[in-house]
Structures are given as structure tokens and as C-alpha cells.
Amino acid sequence: MTHPGPATLPLLAHTQPDAVVAWRHDGPVTVERFLGDVWRLAAGLPDGKHVLNVCADRYRFTVGLAASLVRGKISLLPSTHTPETVRQLRVFAPDAFCLTDSPACDIDLPQHRFPDFEEATPSPEGCAVPMIDVDQTVAYVFTSGSTGAPMPHPKTWGALVRNIAAEADRLGVVGTPFTLIGTVPPQHMYGFESTVLLALLSGGSIWSGRPFYPADIAGALDAVPRPRVLVSTPFHLRTLLAADAAVPPADLVVSATAPLSGNLAVAVEAQLQCPLIEIYGCTETGQTATRRTAETAEWQLMRGLRLSVEDGKVWAHGGHVETPTMLGDIIEPTSGDRFLLHGRSADLVNIAGKRSSLGYLNHQLNAIPGVVDGSFFMPDDEQSDGVTRLTAVVVAPGLDRATLLQALRERIDPLFLPRPLIFADALPRNATGKLPRAALEELRRTLGGE
Template identity: 30%
Template sequence: MSDWTDLCRLMCADGADRPVARNAAGEVVTLGSLRLAAGAWQATFAAQPGQAVALHFEDTLDFSAALFGAWHAGKIAYLPGELTAATLQALGTQVAGLASDAAEDFALPRLRSSPAAEPLPVLPLNPQAEQLVLFTSGSTGEPQAITKRLDQLFVEVAAQQQAFGARAGQAEVLGTVSHQHIYGLLFRVLWPLASGRLLHARRLAYIEDLPVALRALPNTALLIGSPAHLKRLPPALPDDSFTARVALVFSSGGPLPDDALPDCRRLFGQAPIEVYGSSETGGIAWRQRSGEVHSPVWRALPGVAWRVDGERLQVSSAHLAEAGWQDSEDRVRASDEGFELLGRLDRVLKIEGKRVSLQAIEQALLATEWLAELRVLVLPGLREQLAVVGVPTEAGWALHAQQGRAAMAEALRRQLQPLLETMTLPRRWRFVSHLPANAQGKTTAQALQALFDPRRPAMQVLSQSATEATLRIWPDATLPQFDGHFSGHPVLPGVAQVEWALLFAQELFGLPGALRALEALKFQQVIRPGQALQMQLTMQAAQGKLVFKLESDSGPHASGRVLFELPAAEATA
């Protein structure tokens, strides 16, 4: 059993020599070193006006120091999920500045750690203080801010230890999810710090990074994952012998599909522990489908009570902001061992004054066997309209290739005509290889809406690794890039081809920095509307370089390299 530390006293209790983390270089970091870093942030935050600061870090160890520094400075820590312009604009009126390890410059004042000449006094944290603001994933609209007391977080961490601690042992904590959201914060930061397990500073952006990380460990590991990663496991990894070194696998942020379980068992030797909850409620229940795939029963976490009102799940726990029973928006059915999730209650909306069931639309479209997964959303505008983002099956992609996007969308619309009035039928369609997911594995409304940019071509991911991807692209004649190039004989401008390489590299890999230069550009053949293309992308992030090629059945069309500005530390490494 791990040694337990009261998180309220983490920065002022004994045990400075206790190992708490591995930094990005894999070196062990002690609690004493973490306290020094947190003290530097405490001094910085204490000197700021106002009651709140924003934190956004990729490095989990640096984030932990900044978080406890903010709390001990008496500040409210805002944790934005992403550093978008809209998010920063909204935060600008609420926080004194942004502490971050991002290389970009932002509109908010940048705060940097600076130890005071005399260390500030460090007293135990007040568990009743409201010192954290998280944001919902924004899967159905704009992210909503949620304020948490420290005791809500710390009690939930104790529940995790009670439920899983004995099985976790002294395993080190690796994760594919970000700590900027409630699940990653609890499982990758607070639980390790409280339980004496080493947290890892570096997030595993790709599951292919796991074998390398495990081979460097002298211990077993906990993998904190999400369906976004676990449902896309590769057929094989470079070294399957690491599976015995994964003590437990966790998944949260959405349902894990049944068909992901065989690959999880093959690669990890076990099914993941799935955790059900939300940013508002905290953790509610868990399950591990160790037997039959269709094992739907969820068991409440320690300290969580539940009941069913009609079909609505109600919960009561110390993870909630207020005592008493709170309604959820989930339909459930009680069983002897727990409850089964039946779907959402809040999936009815109005379009043109007519009630529309999103669940009925999804069920009808999935029944066609052309779509494996989809999201229905409302696109804003003078006239609201339904839109569908779908992940085609093999049969669906074959239909898309043979007849095109418009014909496939019309075929799917016909399947909905018995259910919906004409004015409420989806008007916009996008077909993608997988739903966009952020670092938490969540599909946000903002990311879905971005797919409807009129300048974006239809695209399918044929293959992808941590550094390379092969895509199929259909440059439809309706794309605005063809306008004016040229009358009667439209061709795709070279600048649009480079833009597409950057767009899809950003979505698949993330760009390592600001654009610096283009080199070795070649445009061998023109691209005409409707000409199916294949794009190859190779991201060399350490060198700040993206290599792209565009080809078709007619041969090569374009190629080149995009160079990026790297942070000074990386550029000189």
C-alpha cells in the first residue's frame, strides 16, 4: 500500500526526500524539489492583483508546481482546456494573467515563476476554499465554468485510492489525457501526489509512445487513457512483452466501445477500468468488463450514493458542490449489482420550432451500416440547421469513393425522411476518419463546427503513426479555393495545397511552432476539381519541419517542406 499524504499539507509536511515524479528527461524528482518550484510560483502569484490566475501547461510536473503555488498564494486557479483566442478573451476579464509553458505569445499577461528573496510562509490549505475553476468539454456548446472547493477534489482522490489503490500498488502514473480537465487532474496529478506514486511530466500523445516509456521504468505503470486512444490501438506494438508491466488501465471521458475491448486485452492483458462521471459531479461509478463484452453494470465509487427517479439517475456525494441529491441527465436501469446506463435524457432540441430527437437521428443513421460513429450538432447562423459529422464504415467509404460526398449525404438524408419533417432534416454533412478529440479525448462542439469551414476538403486518414500520415483528399468543385483560378478551367492554387498540409498536420500531430519558411516547393501538375488525391505528411517536430507530398493516379502534383520557429531551448538542444 502506498503512503498517504494529506494534500492540504503536501507543501509543509515532512518527507522532502520522498520521490514524487519523473521529469521530462525521466529523472526522479523529490517532494523537496517540487516544493521549491511551487514556492517560486507562490511568490509570483502572491504579487499579482486580483484573486485568480490561469494555468495551462503541457508538462504535468511544472503544472503541479504552479497549481500548488497558486493555491498557497490564496489564488483561484482557472484551468482552460485549450488556449484558443475565444477562451483567452473570456478569461481576460477574470484572471490576472496566464502561467504556461506554451511557446506562443497570448493576449493575457504572461506570468513566470520567480522565487522571493525571503520564502513566503507555507500554511496548510483550507479544504473549504473555492480555489479551482474547470471547464466542461463543450461537447454540446460553449464550455461552461465549474467552481470546485478543494475538499471536493481531495475527497474524490481518497475514494480513488479506496477503490483501486490495493491493485495499483506502487505503479508509476503515465497518461494520454491532459491534466487540464477533471479526470486528468485527479488521476495524473492529485492521486499520485497523495498516494506516493510517481507522476510523469510528459503526456503520451500517441499510444505508440507507451513501449518506450515502459522500458525506461523500473516499476509497473498505471495508464490513464481515454476512448479516443484506446479504441484506436494498433494491431501490434514494437514490443509486446511490456504488457505485464501495465498494472491497471483507466478510461474516462465517454463510453469505451465494445469492439475496443479485444485489442485492450491483447495489448494490456486486461480490460480498462472505466470511470463514469462529469466535471460537474466528479466521479460517480466504475466498471471493468473482465468477462463478457456486454457487461453493462456500473458500481458506485466509495462514498457515492445513487437512486433512480423514473429513469433519471440521481447522485449524492462529497464530490458535489452541495449536499443532497442531484439530478443527472442520464437514463439508467437499476440492477442487483449497480446500474446500467441507457442514454441521455437531454437529447431533444427544437429546429424551426419542431422538436427533434438527436438519439433517433443517430440510431437511424447507424442502422444504414454506412456510418460507424457520428455526432449531430446545430450550426449557428441566421437560420439554425442540423449538421452531421460521420465516421464511415468500409462500406460507407466505398460509397463515398464511388458516388461522392453529396450523393452519400443525400442517401443518408433519405433514411431520415420517415422520422423528420423536411425543414428539420440535416443540411450539412462531413465525413471523417475519426471524430476530432482534444487532449482529454473529448469531442467538442467547437471542433465539430470547425469541420464545416467551407475551405476544408473532404479527407480520409488511410494510415497514421506518431510522425507520419497518409490521407485521401477529394477537392470538390464547390470549394472556394477554385474561384477565380481560372474561369472555365478551374485549378487548385499552390497556396491552398500548402494550407491543406498545414491544416491536416495541425489536426493529426500539432504544429511545433510558428511558421518560419517554406523550402523545396515543387508544383508538377495542376489539380482539378474532383481529382482524388493522396497526401503524405511527415512531421519532424524536433527539427521544426513538416514534409508533404501530393499525388494522384496521374502522378506527383506537389511537394515541399514547411519550417517552424522552435523555442530557444529546443532549437539549441
Template identity: 30%
Template sequence: MTPAQRLAALLTLPPPAVIGWRRDVPVSGAEFIEAAGRWQAAFAAHGGQRFALYFQDSLHFAAALFGLWQSGKQAWLPGDLTPASRQALRSRVDGFAGDVPPPAELPAVEAAALPAAAGQPLDASAPQLVVFTSGSTGQPQTCPKRLGQLFDEITALEQAFGAASAGAAVLGSVSHQHVYGLLFRVLWPLATGRALQAQCLVVLEDLAGLTPPGARAVLIASPAHLSRLPLLAHANVDQVFSSGAPLPDAAVPDCLRVFGQAPIEVYGSSETGGVAWRQRNPRAALHWQALPDVEWRIEDDTLWLRSPHLMDAGWQPSADRAAAVEGGFELRGRADRIVKIAEKRVSLTAVEAALRASPLIADVRLLTMTEPREQLGVVAVPSAAGWALHDEQGKRALAEALRAGLADVLERVALPRRFRFLPGLPVNAQGKATQARLAAEFDPRRPPLRAVDATDAGHDLTLLIDPALPQFAGHFPGHPILAGVVQLEWAELFGRERFGITGEFAGMEALKFQRVITPHQRVTLSLSWAAGKLAFRYHSEQGQHASGKLLFTTA
């Protein structure tokens, strides 16, 4: 029986003794089947057809997902539970199941009290899943999937990678709410008899504690996680996977140091599914190799694909440029990023390339902004020379130097007008610089971020206290100081971004304010996260300014 066939028949097969672990507590296959049956009964009794699922616990999620599929209904997987996301789902789904914070915009579905018969194997042709694209180049879009697309991809993954990790437990630092985490953290172990860890790995130091006793581990990670590895001597894993965004070249040496191997990078998207892979071990090829049953070709520098993981059987263009090399292909960037600014066609790829060519810039992303008018926004990581200009002459001088360098690329009316300079590109939990995440940097209430340093405890963020911040208005005329409530807001903002905190704010403890923070200061915000508590500390050359802990609900 293939992995695809086992997934289709999962609730009809004899359950394994242990299907996964919830931290250090084993979860039996019988317990999982019973939970899925209860969810099946609940969804079958509901008159709706489309349901949004959001769980932090991967085993609870998997039981609800298979129970929903067994009832013949369609699952929608939002990437987050922000109020805007919940409101957007309100008119598109008939109910919600999982960890929804109040107030709920959707009617909730809870597992029924009694189990239901498992029924027949799932219909692989049924379009029973909707995921969302990442939003890297625009607003996230819905992406429907047939069950067969997902299940066949699991067969391909096992064929390509399974031999090296037979019997290992699967742990992940990525969410199963996105297609990469769904495939690797949930469906792959369920289809192949590997135990899956229900809890998400937040820091690598937790790897040993979340690995079942006596088991080896497979780590499903994101580029963002692998780019900030701690100073560990070694982490014992059979395989490490990375997907969802490009893995920076600079992350590979640290991965070799910590894991003894480079991650297996998987190239694909929500729309295409998995396409190809590579592993940049020493002396290994840098090109991408197609996954089993995936065909590719190059037309006009664009990568075209034909794959059982696509909705249509024919050849389809991807969103990436590529070039054929011996043994595979190389990726050359996005194929179509054309926008209109002031009625002028602008290639975002060309403008980004021109900015990267400047000795003042190390990395950059562009976004289109509509308020107060249509214009380009630039989120850039300055080079050492760029930071020197920024610190000596100010942000405006650096921005004007970059605008001058674009004179041969853009007409004057289309030149970027808004700039944000950061120590690193802002990314979401999947390691992607999405439009929403980039746009958040232009919130005038955010303090300028000068540096970010990873520590054994968490993160140290160096903030520049700009006198133009609107939080200083009225507080106090002639003697501006940064209000304590603003310091708490910043701690929560950066804590959620740095640690992926999704729980609701639940209180504070050990709160202390020792010194005021005034304009023009350079202040370090130290953050650490453990057991539902975000510890923060503001300090500078003058000493400690404030400290405390913010409490959050956990699933």
C-alpha cells in the same frame, strides 16, 4: 493520514526522495517543494486573485498549482490555448502562468527567484479551482471546485483501485488541464506516493521509455487513444483507466490483446466528479458500480446523485438517463437534449436514434447551427450501404435518403439541412465529440475525408478533392490545381487534430512538390509526428504529389 489529508498538507510534509520523472530523469521531492515555494512567492506578490494555468509538463504544472493554492489564490484551467480561449479568459482572470504563446493577452506570472515558507495545510473548504466542462452539448462552461471535493475524490479512488497498483508509476495520454487528467495523472500519485511522469504519452510505443527503471506502470488513457492501439503483442501495465467519454465496444478486444485486461472505465463529469466504474473483462458485469461514498437513485428514468464530490450536499439530477440493475445501473443516454428549430421543439436524442436506425448509418451526432440561420447539422458515419450510395450517387443522394427517413420524427421545417459524412466521429484529445469539434467539420475549406487508417508510423487520411472547395477559386481559371500553401494548411490542420499538437508553427524543411493535385482526385495524406516535427506526404495512384516536414515549438 488519508490521501485527502496528505494533499492538503503536501508542501508541509517531508518530501519523498523521488516525486516523479521527466522522461528518464528523476525529480526529487525536495526539488518539487522548492519549485512550489517559488511559485507561492510569485503569486503572493501579485495583487490578483484568479490565475489561468497552462503547462504541458505535469510536474511544472503541479508545482505552480500547489504554490498558487498555498498563496490563497484561485486556479483556472483552460483546456487549450487557442486565441479564442485566451481572449475569453482575458476579462475573467488576473494573470497567466505557464506555456503561453505570443502574443499574450494576459499578464504573465513567473516563479519568484527565492523560495517561500510553505505555511499551513490548505483549507479544504476553499473554492480554489475552476475547470471547464467539455462542451459536448454546447459551449464549455466554468465549473468551480472546492479543494475538499478534489481531495476526497482522491481518497475514494485509492480506496477503490489503489491495492492493485501500490508503488506503480503513473503515466498518461490525457491532459492534466481537464479534471480527469488532473485527478488521475497529478493528484492521485502525489497523494499516494506514486511517481508521476511529467511528459504526456503520445503513442503507446513510448510506454517503456517513459516508465521509470524497474517500476510498473499505471496508464491514464482516453477512449480516443484506446480506440487506435497499435499492433503490439503486449504492454506491461498494472492498470489502465479510461474516462472523459464512452469507451467504444469495439476498443475492448484490442485492449484485452495489448494489456491483458480491459480498462477500468470511470463514469463522471466535470460537474459531478467521479460517479461509478466498470471493467469489461471476459465474463465481467457490464453495469456501473458506484465509487465509494457516492449514492445514486433513479427517478423518471434519470440518474440522481448525492456525493461529497458535488458542490451541494443534497440529491441532484445528472444529465443522463439510467436504469437500475442488480449490482448497479445501466446508462441509457443523455436526459435532456431539447432544442428549438424554426420554433419547433426537437429532441436531439430522438433524431439521433432515428438516424442510427437507418441501415445507411453506423453512428451519428447532431449539432445546432446558427449561421446562416438556426438549423440542425448532421455529422454521420455511413454504413457500408451508406458509403455505397454516397460513392455511386453522391453526398446529396445520401443526405436526401436520410432526410426522407426522418419524415415521421420531424416536421419538414426542422429537418436537418447540412450533412457531413466521415469515416469516424471527430473527437478531441479527451475522446469527446464536442460541439466545437463537430462544428469544425462544416468549414467549407476542409476537404471531405473518406477514410482514416492507423499505421505503425502515424495516420493515412484519404481525402476527396471536391471541385467545389473554395481554394480552387482563381487558381487557375480553366485549369484548377490545389495550391501548395493549401496542402501545407491541410497537413497542419489534420496533424494538430490527429496528434494533439499544441506548439506554434516554427518553420518547414525538406519541402518538395512533385505532382499537381486536381479536382475529383482521391489523395492520401500520410502523417507522422516525432520530436516536434510533423512529416507529411501526399500520394495517390498517380504517384507522390508532395512531401515535407512542419516544425513546431515545444514546451
């Protein structure tokens, strides 16, 4: 355990041993119980320095993270757990082991099963909150393979604490006994920050489950006291509204991982009877800006962050961003700490001298009445015979191809109409609502097109 000092910060913001840090199906978990579980798990962890924590139960994941921290271990947070990703992790960290709470886990690493802590055991350290060195590397977060070869980005405790402090301030949850319900996995950077660290470092609590279907989300909201915060994605929120089911009110909705339309934001606020705050960020910088999407298209930078433009590239620096970092997005600074986001630089499309972005095209496609879900993408062979052709995959059970193409012609330049336009029963989104490029390519090969 790191002893208190000027270069340490606490693991928890909670100050009372009976404060609630988590909610499980059998009731609340106090700080005293949590710390006892942390030290019991920490005592039995293997010697390896690197941990792949794949616990599906959010409380167990959080205990595993805290136990790793007090033992000086580093959590590995890749974007997927495919066999190829695991092989890459073994090369990167040969001493890595997998912490799991599933007997069916088939990840090819030495496995350590999360113990069955049925009874509360007092922490050997009492209720003293562990202090963590600000320079300690907490995790390596890996960039998504969809934007290039996975690359590790170290996250130190000090930078993460500053990031979460700025988020808590912006969301207005400081000093509030809120409960976080997350539809995103804690292993994803967004879920890691906004469903785990936000609770630990701001005095809130987490819901241990990960509701996915609308009925599960409604059940989770009903299972915890107010104030409650739903941390979700545009995909999950769109599915929730489409279900047209009774959903208990929330006190705040947070969304990230993909751009959210203003219309969807307005509908979510009406359904859940609370504000919706959208977060913009990336693996390299963490959370960078927020906006209330129902009211404005402008983003506001997190506390202490600044943007600078050099040679047409936008750099983020200050605040929790420890070194100037280039952003891979098309950003238009407006005034002060505000900016507009026009999509990813890699999403730019140029056809016959006309330019657009996949983000803009996707927004127009999903705004068409009757479209449940849809996405444009550029196939691997898009430059065949020197002709750029976009593909779109869409879930629109009540529309035919001619009707949908006519609706698109009214919204986008005909040069960007998809060829082919593929209809599917569902899109192959992952747990955070993103569409891996490889999955889209496989869907295109399987379903074909025009």
C-alpha cells in the same frame, strides 16, 4: 501556509522526503525537490488571485498548482484556451494571469514564465508538507461550451480529497508506489484528477510528459518503473491498438471522456496485459462511477455517492458531491449502487416518433469493421422544412458509401441513417479525444456531403 488543524488536509500523501513524486526525462523527482520547486515558484507568483496554468509539462503544471495552493490562489480550468474563452475568463476574473512554460504562448493575459529550475534548492519550509484548508477553493472548472454557455464550478480542497480517496480505493492503488502516464492534459478535469491529484494524494508519482502518438505512449511506459497506470481515452486507446506496435505491459489502464465499447476494452486488456477501468463523471460532480468495461455494462457508484430520481431526473448526492446535483445523462438505476448509462439527455434524437441517442448511433457506427473513427451529430439546421436529418462524419479508408450505409442498415433503424454521410481523413478531436460541435459543423461546411 495554512497551519495544521482539524480543518486542513495535507498537499501530499507521501511521508518520506526521498519518496518519488514525479518522473522526468532526466530521472526521478523526490518530495524534497518538489517542495523546493513549489516554494521557489510560489515566492515569485504575481499578486492576481486567479491563475490560468497552461504548462504543457505535467510536472511543471503540478508545481504550479501546488504553488498556487500555498499562496491561496485559484486555478482556472476552462475546456479550451481559445481567444473567446480567454476573453470570458478576463470578464470572470479580471486579475487573472497565465502561468506558462512556453516562450511561444500567445494567450492574451499577463504572463508569468515558469522559471528554469535546473538545480534543486531546499524548501524554506524544510520537508514539512503544506496543509491546505478543506474549504479553500482550489479551482474553478468550467463546463464545456458544447453543452451550453461555459459556467464556473468551484472545487474545494476537501471535496477533491474525498473524490480522489474514493477513486484510489476503487482503482486499487492505495499504498502502492504507482506511476501515472497520462495522454490527457492536466488542465482537463479528468487529467487534473487522475494524472495529478491521484498521484499527490495517494502516494504515487506522475510522468511529466504527455504522450500522444502510439510510439510516445510505448516510450513513456518503458521509461517508468512498475507498477504503472496508463490514464487515457477511447480515442487514444483505439489509435494505440490500430498502430499494431509493441507496447510494454501496464498494470492498469484507466479510460474516460467518452463511452468505451466492450470490444475495445477486451482488446486493450489483451494488448497491455492488465485490467481496464472506465470512469464516468462530469464537471459538476467530478468522478461518479466506474466499471470494468470488458466484463460488464453496469456502472458502480463511487464510495459514499447515491442517486435519486425525481420527476424523471437523476440527481447525485453524498460522498464528495457537496450539494445534490442533477446529471445530464439518461441513467437507469438497476440495483443497489449500480446503474446503466444510456447517453446524454441532450443526445436524444426523435425522428417520426422513433427515438434513439447519438451515443447509441455512434457506438453502432464505430463497431463496423473498417471504420477507424466516426460520429453522428445533429446540424444546426436540422429542423429545416420540418424534417430532422442526422449527419455522420466517418474515417473509413477501405469502405465506400454504399457499403457503409448497408452495414448501418443492419444495425440501426433506417430513419436514423445519416443524410449526408461525409468521409474525412481525420476527425477534429481535441486533446481529450472529444469532438467540439463547432469543429464538426466546420468540417461539414468544408467537405459537404450527399
